[in-house]
Amino acid sequence: MVELKVNGRAYQVDVEPETPLLWALRENVGLTGTKYGCGVAQCGACTVHVDGQPVRSCSLQVGDAVGKQITTIEGLAAGATMHKVQKAWIEHDVPQCGFCQSGMIMAAVALLKEKPKPTDADIDAAITNICRCGTFQQVRAAIHDAAKA
Amino acid sequence: MKKTIEMKRRTFLVGAAAAGGGLALGLDLPFGAKVAQASAQGGPEVTAWVVIKPDDTVVIRIARSEMGQGTLTGLAQLVAEELECDWSKVTTEYPTPGQSVARKRVWGDFSTGGSRGIRESHEYVRKGGAAARTMLIQAAAGEWKVPVSECSAANSVITHAPSGRKTSYGKVAEAAAKLQPPADVPLKDPKDWKIAGKGVKRLDTVEKTNGKMIYGMDVVLPGMLNAAVKDCPVFGGKVKSFDAAKVSGMKGVKKVVKVDDSSVAVVADTWWHAKTALDALPIVWDEGPNAKVSSATIADYLKEGLDAEKAFVANKTGDSKAAIAGAAKKVEAVYAYPFQNHACMEPMNATVLYTADKCEVWTGTQNGEGAFAAAVQASELPAAKVDVHKIMLGGGFGRRGRSDYVIQAVKLAKQMPGTPIKMIWSREEDMLHGTYHPITQARMVGGLDDKGNLVGLHMRISGQSILASALPSRMGPDGRDPVTFQGLNPAGEFAFGYAIPNLTIDHAMRNTHVPPGFWRGVNVNQNCIYVECFMDELALAAGQDALAFRQKLMAKHPKNLAVLNAVAEKIGWGKPAPAGVHRGLAHFMAFGSYVAGAAEISVAKDGKEVKVHRIVGATDCGHAVNPAQIDRQVAGSFVYGLSALFMQECTVKDGRIVEQNFDTYDSMRIAQMPKVESIIMPSGGFWGGVGEPTICVAAPAVLNAYAAATGKRIRSFPLKNHGIALV
Numbered sequence: 001m002v003e004l005k006v007n008g009r010a011y012q013v014d015v016e017p018e019t020p021l022l023w024a025l026r027e028n029v030g031l032t033g034t035k036y037g038c039g040v041a042q043c044g045a046c047t048v049h050v051d052g053q054p055v056r057s058c059s060l061q062v063g064d065a066v067g068k069q070i071t072t073i074e075g076l077a078a079g080a081t082m083h084k085v086q087k088a089w090i091e092h093d094v095p096q097c098g099f100c101q102s103g104m105i106m107a108a109v110a111l112l113k114e115k116p117k118p119t120d121a122d123i124d125a126a127i128t129n130i131c132r133c134g135t136f137q138q139v140r141a142a143i144h145d146a147a148k149a
Numbered sequence: 150m151k152k153t154i155e156m157k158r159r160t161f162l163v164g165a166a167a168a169g170g171g172l173a174l175g176l177d178l179p180f181g182a183k184v185a186q187a188s189a190q191g192g193p194e195v196t197a198w199v200v201i202k203p204d205d206t207v208v209i210r211i212a213r214s215e216m217g218q219g220t221l222t223g224l225a226q227l228v229a230e231e232l233e234c235d236w237s238k239v240t241t242e243y244p245t246p247g248q249s250v251a252r253k254r255v256w257g258d259f260s261t262g263g264s265r266g267i268r269e270s271h272e273y274v275r276k277g278g279a280a281a282r283t284m285l286i287q288a289a290a291g292e293w294k295v296p297v298s299e300c301s302a303a304n305s306v307i308t309h310a311p312s313g314r315k316t317s318y319g320k321v322a323e324a325a326a327k328l329q330p331p332a333d334v335p336l337k338d339p340k341d342w343k344i345a346g347k348g349v350k351r352l353d354t355v356e357k358t359n360g361k362m363i364y365g366m367d368v369v370l371p372g373m374l375n376a377a378v379k380d381c382p383v384f385g386g387k388v389k390s391f392d393a394a395k396v397s398g399m400k401g402v403k404k405v406v407k408v409d410d411s412s413v414a415v416v417a418d419t420w421w422h423a424k425t426a427l428d429a430l431p432i433v434w435d436e437g438p439n440a441k442v443s444s445a446t447i448a449d450y451l452k453e454g455l456d457a458e459k460a461f462v463a464n465k466t467g468d469s470k471a472a473i474a475g476a477a478k479k480v481e482a483v484y485a486y487p488f489q490n491h492a493c494m495e496p497m498n499a500t501v502l503y504t505a506d507k508c509e510v511w512t513g514t515q516n517g518e519g520a521f522a523a524a525v526q527a528s529e530l531p532a533a534k535v536d537v538h539k540i541m542l543g544g545g546f547g548r549r550g551r552s553d554y555v556i557q558a559v560k561l562a563k564q565m566p567g568t569p570i571k572m573i574w575s576r577e578e579d580m581l582h583g584t585y586h587p588i589t590q591a592r593m594v595g596g597l598d599d600k601g602n603l604v605g606l607h608m609r610i611s612g613q614s615i616l617a618s619a620l621p622s623r624m625g626p627d628g629r630d631p632v633t634f635q636g637l638n639p640a641g642e643f644a645f646g647y648a649i650p651n652l653t654i655d656h657a658m659r660n661t662h663v664p665p666g667f668w669r670g671v672n673v674n675q676n677c678i679y680v681e682c683f684m685d686e687l688a689l690a691a692g693q694d695a696l697a698f699r700q701k702l703m704a705k706h707p708k709n710l711a712v713l714n715a716v717a718e719k720i721g722w723g724k725p726a727p728a729g730v731h732r733g734l735a736h737f738m739a740f741g742s743y744v745a746g747a748a749e750i751s752v753a754k755d756g757k758e759v760k761v762h763r764i765v766g767a768t769d770c771g772h773a774v775n776p777a778q779i780d781r782q783v784a785g786s787f788v789y790g791l792s793a794l795f796m797q798e799c800t801v802k803d804g805r806i807v808e809q810n811f812d813t814y815d816s817m818r819i820a821q822m823p824k825v826e827s828i829i830m831p832s833g834g835f836w837g838g839v840g841e842p843t844i845c846v847a848a849p850a851v852l853n854a855y856a857a858a859t860g861k862r863i864r865s866f867p868l869k870n871h872g873i874a875l876v
Contacts, residue, residue: 099364
């Protein structure tokens with residue numbers, strides 16, 4: 001049994017410490033907004049924040065996340081108020097199939113925390129997520145708009 | 150803590166069936182069946198397509214599957230347009246294939262592929278909306294005891310002009326649902342559209358930004374267990390033996406199951422436990438005769454087909470052989486295109502609850518009725534005891550049109566009756582068991598006269614047929630696969646865009662043991678590369694401008710010419726490009742639409758690095774239902790197409806696919822994204838597809854720009870095999 005702090009709440013989770021954080025979040029905590037796409041830290045669909053840093057949760061063991069603040073897509077909004085990145089995503093109608101978008105949004109939020117006014121080069125460097133539908137043009141525009149909000 | 154998806158009661162299906170599907174008998178029109186039924190969301194059904202709740206919420210039924218392409222929103226726009234309802238009150242729901250079968254296929258075709266979602270159902274869904282509007286007005290007129298002709302509807306409000314009385318759809322829906330639907334209803338002229346034809350926002354966006362959208366992989370049922378599965382990595386191989394005892398004591402493991410002849414699964418409390426145990430499970434495979442096949446043996450087999458005597462001829466004019474033999478100049482080139490996996494972001498999965506008297510499936514599928522038929526067959530239960538609940542797809546691209554994973558999940562669940570089983574493929578399993586973009590080669594031979602006119606062309610394709618293994622019933626009577634010739638036919642929705650006096654296009658079918666499938670764009674991906682790159686090669690040999698050379702051959706193809714000219718103009722063809730920037734063009738006809746692309750690229754490191762700066766993409770899809778979504782489909786198709794061009798190949802070694810994850814099968818990232826400028830130029834009078842057509846023009850436009858930049862013509866793909874990277 002380990003304790004995970006997710007979206008400001010403590011969860012007692014019955015998993016082995018070597019379980020990937022992704023699967024503990026999805027199957028034990030019950031938050032399925034974080035997606036499995038590759039399991040090898042390539043696609044970024046599983047991106048969450050651990051102590052504010054974007055992390056590919058498929059490749060972080062639960063044991064290494066204990067005691068840290070974990071934020072998932074479900075924890076991004078402040079109550080009924082969506083995060084400015086989510087608002088920009090809706091404004092630009094970014095998602096197509098949407099499966100990669102939780103990770104994409106989490107990566108964008110982390111970027112804006114680091115660089116409130118990112119350049120295109122900053123976006124290129126920070127957003128390394130795969131989107132098979134090809135929403136990149138809208139992702140870029142939405143990040144720039146969120147930066148102005 | 151866990152989200153539980155609502156298990157929709159099957160009373161709807163059973164009720165409709167028990168009432169005797171006879172209620173719908175003799176009414177073939179999808180909007181015509183008259184069965185007063187409540188929506189799963191509550192509220193009376195006015196027509197099969199429209200449910201209206203007392204609070205005026207409009208529930209529009211969508212039979213096709215949303216997988217990112219926007220069809221859900223587009224189809225809803227078409228229904229809403231004729232319904233004259235308040236767009237802000239529109240929601241949607243999927244009827245199930247089981248309900249549809251029980252009601253004599255009242256919702257028509259569920260299959261979502263071939264860019265057909267809108268273009269093949271626009272008429273009957275619009276009629277479904279129009280019939281509902283007529284009935285709602287009739288109900289209001291009946292209540293007011295006034296002539297129907299004095300009433301009109303707009304924005305979900307019905308008005309009786311002479312008296313000034315008004316009522317809303319929600320107030321008369323119950324009465325409208327009891328009326329007989331009109332025999333036929335006129336449809337609006339698209340020029341009068343107010344909701345359709347506009348770039349309205351998608352209906353499914355919010356839940357895709359807050360983690361609440363449920364995909365197949367997210368389904369949770371009470372008491373559910375999870376399964377990881379391995380099929381023999383060599384296609385056609387079988388399970389010889391496995392040692393369940395080695396893993397049955399591992400944490401969470403409930404059962405080790407032989408699913409069928411070729412696959413084994415571990416069922417556990419969580420998927421992670423199931424996968425961990427499956428990875429530790431010793432399995433011995435009988436790999437069969439295909440274990441010796443490799444990419445090299447397949448390439449040799451296809452190469453032989455380039456010279457074969459026998460081939461299926463799809464397009465023939467004049468005598469290409471004689472014309473080429475007598476030409477002043479002969480140009481020849483051989484191209485090759487690889488196997489590619491769809492690599493949907495969400496690996497294949499399905500959740501099944503099987504009991505002795507029912508089988509229910511929850512899955513993301515592009516083919517609801519195909520998945521239903523597969524579940525009926527695999528469960529061995531009568532159709533009335535089976536249903537498929539369609540869940541949002543994390544990408545489809547053609548892969549989820551096949552029901553192999555549904556069959557597997559049903560066979561698995563059947564061995565654990567009463568327990569819902571969620572089966573998820575790992576990414577590796579997904580890569581090893583795709584339905585791959587078919588492999589082909591093409592020999593292009595052209596003859597130019599002394600003025601540089603193209604007098605003869607022979608295009609010989611050698612390689613895989615998709616239909617031969619995927620849908621043999623659709624093969625031609627002589628054994629040909631018509632799908633092979635997409636974009637190369639004399640006429641139709643995949644017509645060749647040039648008039649060449651002596652032309653032969655033929656196919657020497659060479660099938661392999663690697664299963665082919667429909668992969669976004671299907672055969673236009675390589676056919677457009679073969680034709681449009683070779684057109685540039687011919688223009689070069691003729692000493693002519695690539696655009697002018699094409700235009701001379703396109704007088705009889707004005708719609709192709711219009712999109713080509715549009716991209717040429719926008720990219721600045723004929724005008725100087727920025728320093729170091731080079732341009733390329735391509736056009737084609739696919740899925741009923743005319744498409745063209747023009748790219749601007751620059752190269753570095755002796756041609757080993759390519760930057761694509763811009764691509765202009767034009768599409769004439771006849772009618773544009775949602776231009777904002779078309780714009781996204783154009784840009785998205787270019788990402789899919791350029792990822793394939795630069796990075797993606799599934800190679801074969803020892804009978805199996807080598808590339809098992811994104812580390813060896815890469816996909817474009819945002820840094821590699823060109824600026825995409827789409828030109829949507831619907832010329833009316835026809836309905837073309839949108840999700841796929843433009844994909845095919847990106848690769849040849851970039852390849853032609855690459856040849857312009859470097860003088861090198863690349864003829865085999867992906868470009869990574871030549872050490873060329875997209876930056």
